[in-house]
Amino acid sequence: MIYIVLFITIIYLIIIGLFIWGYDKVNTFHLHDIEPKTTFTVVIPFRNEANHLPALLQSIKALAYPKHLFDIIFVDDDSTDASVKIIEEYLNNCYNISIIKNKRISNAPKKDAITAAIKTSKHDWIITTDADCTAPKYWLNSFDTFIQCTKSKFVVAPVKLLLEQTFLNQFQVLDMLSLQGATLGGFGIEKPFLCNGANLGYEKTLFYELQGFEGNTHIASGDDIFFLEKALKHSPKKVNYLKCEQAVVTTHPEISWKSYIEQRIRWASKTRHYKNSFGKLTGLIVLLMNIVIPSLLILSLAGYLSFKPLLYLIIIKFSVDLCLIYQSALFFDQKDCLKSYFISFIIYPLTSTYIAFSALFRPYKWKDRTFKI
Numbered sequence: 001m002i003y004i005v006l007f008i009t010i011i012y013l014i015i016i017g018l019f020i021w022g023y024d025k026v027n028t029f030h031l032h033d034i035e036p037k038t039t040f041t042v043v044i045p046f047r048n049e050a051n052h053l054p055a056l057l058q059s060i061k062a063l064a065y066p067k068h069l070f071d072i073i074f075v076d077d078d079s080t081d082a083s084v085k086i087i088e089e090y091l092n093n094c095y096n097i098s099i100i101k102n103k104r105i106s107n108a109p110k111k112d113a114i115t116a117a118i119k120t121s122k123h124d125w126i127i128t129t130d131a132d133c134t135a136p137k138y139w140l141n142s143f144d145t146f147i148q149c150t151k152s153k154f155v156v157a158p159v160k161l162l163l164e165q166t167f168l169n170q171f172q173v174l175d176m177l178s179l180q181g182a183t184l185g186g187f188g189i190e191k192p193f194l195c196n197g198a199n200l201g202y203e204k205t206l207f208y209e210l211q212g213f214e215g216n217t218h219i220a221s222g223d224d225i226f227f228l229e230k231a232l233k234h235s236p237k238k239v240n241y242l243k244c245e246q247a248v249v250t251t252h253p254e255i256s257w258k259s260y261i262e263q264r265i266r267w268a269s270k271t272r273h274y275k276n277s278f279g280k281l282t283g284l285i286v287l288l289m290n291i292v293i294p295s296l297l298i299l300s301l302a303g304y305l306s307f308k309p310l311l312y313l314i315i316i317k318f319s320v321d322l323c324l325i326y327q328s329a330l331f332f333d334q335k336d337c338l339k340s341y342f343i344s345f346i347i348y349p350l351t352s353t354y355i356a357f358s359a360l361f362r363p364y365k366w367k368d369r370t371f372k373i
Contacts, residue, residue, distance in 0.1 A: 002309060005292055009313060012289045015282055016320045019181060022188025023327050029244040031138060031145050038144040040070040041121035045113035046131035047077040047367045052252060053086045055134050065140035071096040073121065075113035106217035114223055115212055118204060127201045129249055138246040143201050146242045153206050153238035154231040157199040158248045160332045170340035172253040172260060177328035187241040192232060193279030197224035199249040210234055222270040229275050261355060268359035287356050289317065290349040318345055
């Protein structure tokens with residue numbers, strides 16, 4: 001068994017080490033003083049987001065991008081709260097914001113919503129974000145400048161969680177920082193496999209050329225990852241990461257452990273459908289590494305193994321994970337959450353293992369709906 005653990009540890013070290021190395025290979029992008037040219041349609045599906053919409057609308061109002069070059073389409077997915085009313089009250093003062101009703105045609109309501117918005121869009125680029133997010137002032141300016149400079153067709157952009165003082169929040173922030181680190185690292189080693197639909201852009205012509213979400217509409221989530229896989233297969237050199245501070249979208253953490261677990265089960269449930277072999281390998285090795293730690297602890301407590309292998313493994317994983325997360329914490333200016341790293345490191349293998357196995361066997365809840373795996 002020790003040889004199996006050693007093999008998993010070595011592969012894990014190689015993969016995370018590559019992410020750490022690749023992270024710095026993605027150059028930080030800075031805004032240039034050039035004339036804005038790219039036209040955008042920002043698509044925002046929503047369902048019962050009355051608590052978050054005012055902040056999002058205020059951030060949209062503060063955008064510095066010329067208003068004639070972009071519009072916003074909100075897609076209502078059967079909201080039962082005051083979400084629609086909040087947006088409608090805001091429409092009176094904004095000619096470039098509209099709201100449409102989602103038409104469910106598949107098992108993937110968010111994909112249906114995005115597709116419906118794209119069909120009514122009039123601009124060249126689609127930007128997706130979520131209703132519980134806020135965007136920075138130069139958000140669209142950074143996309144425009146990056147597109148003009150790189151001639152990209154598909155742009156993955158950074159997402160961070162709002163940092164608060166509770167342990168649950170900081171646990172989630174650390175988790176998100178690790179995902180962002182892996183996302184950036186994957187691009188740095190030219191093996192991209194992750195993105196986040198809360199901050200994503202692509203040409204409308206590319207969406208139609210790749211037939212949108214066709215082929216994965218039976219999977220409720222994955223409007224980001226599965227379309228990324230299509231784009232990478234079609235135009236790998238035109239898929240890029242926008243590593244720019246002015247492009248960072250901020251989203252809200254889950255408010256309870258239960259909702260956090262449900263969210264992560266939803267995310268994990270789509271991994272079995274990944275076609276990216278590197279992404280599959282990474283997910284498998286990370287899962288095995290998180291299973292190994294509690295397994296060795298149980299065996300050591302039962303007297304079957306010495307505590308030394310467990311101690312060495314913990315030190316190795318603790319150090320390499322911290323390096324990746326620290327890089328992300330610097331970029332996102334969230335070093336304060338590192339004070340919760342030690343306890344989070346202890347808890348994470350247990351939560352991630354539970355989430356992974358739950359994603360295999362049980363349905364999950366999303367926006368008050370239940371979806372089967």
